[in-house]
Amino acid sequence: MSTYLDISQISIEFPTKTGPFKALDKVDLKIDRGEFISLIGHSGCGKSTVLNIVAGLYEATEGAVILESKEVNAPGPDRAVVFQHHSLFPWLTVFENVEIAVKQVFKGKKSKAEIRQWVDYNLALVHMSHASHKLPAEISGGMKQRVGIARALAMEPKVLLMDEPFGALDALTRAHLQDALMEIQAELNNTVILITHDVDEAVLLSDRIVMMTNGPAAKVGEILNIDLPRPRDRLALADNPAYNHYRAAVLTFLHQKQAKTETPPPQIQSAEIPIAEVKKAVGA
């Protein structure tokens, strides 16, 4: 049996004024169905780029992403994305934000009443039913992110892609949402790729942690299997030697093996600009 999701030797280059900039170099990763994977690495290492390639928002220069034996080359709801900054449409209510996705994805497959039910079900899943008529500006950052997750879940994706979904939240809200995500994961058992730079988050949530080397030309550095029984409880784990061992392993990788130099090489900074330019040029 072939792998469920195969990220196969992908490289990507962005054109810059000083020549092509290689952000990723032969990143290779095989993911099983129902697996929860975290991608961790220093900022600017290209972890979001990996996610964007899997989402189909960027196209890899070399290599391919294969999902259930089919190559991925365009964005689609089977790879729903939860963006870092929630990305809810500010002029739509919470309900409508989820509904717009459900209507599009299940066009002709669900009746009006079924669409309404399905939106309600997914909002209930993230405990946001009470605010379904509110506008995004009227709810907190954590609530917005819950709605973003509901929208992604409502598409019934084969792979759920999460790009630092809790990065912009305060620590307490983040913990709440991590627990909520574990609850949902226990129920739905999705295949998830989570981008994060938070070591605790990675160890708590993941089945495997994929650690990426520093860019440019970032690749997969080490992969760590997290063999902790589920359901996991953050309080119980705080004293768990295995948990602390995993944490230490990730920290060692990040701060010793891939320690960031004080002044980052100039190419990394320039990497931010060309990506934006490329997106503008292609009208994305």
Next chain:
Amino acid sequence: MFKQNTLHYLSVAGFAWLVPLIKLATLENPREQVQEIVRLIGLPLVAILIFLAIWSTAASRINTSLGTFPGPGAVVSATQGLFQEHLIEREKAAAFYERQEKRNEVKLAKNPNAEIKIRDYTGKPTYFDQIITSLITVFTGFLIASLIAVPIGITCGLSPLLNTAITPIIQILKPVSPLAWLPLVTMVVSAVYVSDDPMLSKSFINSAITVTLCCMWPTLINTAVGVANIDKDLINVGRVIQLGWFTRVTKIAIPAALPMIFTGLRISLGIGWMVLIAAEMLAQNPGLGKFVWDEFQNGSSESLARIMVAVITIGFVGFILDSFMHTLHKIIAHDEA
């Protein structure tokens, strides 16, 4: 609850200064309300009084060939004069229609098959008629400008190539004065708009088109910028859920750019109103511009005061139009403008 709603609507409609008055009337925190009233109403009132004092002293020292420059007092009496003329003209019109009706009744009584004629009253337009004409003209020009500018702006915003292509044209046409356009517009309208029984007068069309030519640019540029700078994540959401091109434009691009579009429309309407007065002066469209021009040509001792009334009216109407657009913006667009 009812009070809360009323207060909210007042702020949205640009009457935030009324809020403390209502709160005071309902005895909500009287001390605080009085302070607010002093701040929101008292301060501007003091400034206006100082302005009137300066105006009045300065005016009395300026002597023109048409007498001294009108001060606030002269303007008030000129306003009353204009209002009186308006009432007299309305009475005349009513009397005319009454006479006409009686004449026709008599005719019909003599001969039930008689052909009766109903004519419109053709007296001269009063000052208030002229304000209405100006408003109709500016809104016609503004509407045409918006109908052209918004779609082109959206297309430019969506296509960086098109935007690069037509930006120089926009930049060159944008600063052209209405006075330069008007002769061209007049000649073209005379040549193209030929009809025995024209529904709209040529002077009206000339003024409206001149307004269109001058006021479409801010809307066009703002729309293009608004659409081009939509949060990329929102566009990506549209791509992930595989919205079609058209839906992406109508459901994402346009709503996201609405705040910018409205800012552009607001600037456009302001420019349109400014340009209209000049256009009416030259095109002789029966509006405020023509009123100012006629008074200037008239050269009576009253003229300057009456022109000053027009100046103040133009300012007030411009202010009201701006508040109107601002309110519309707050109601329709999703940002906190």
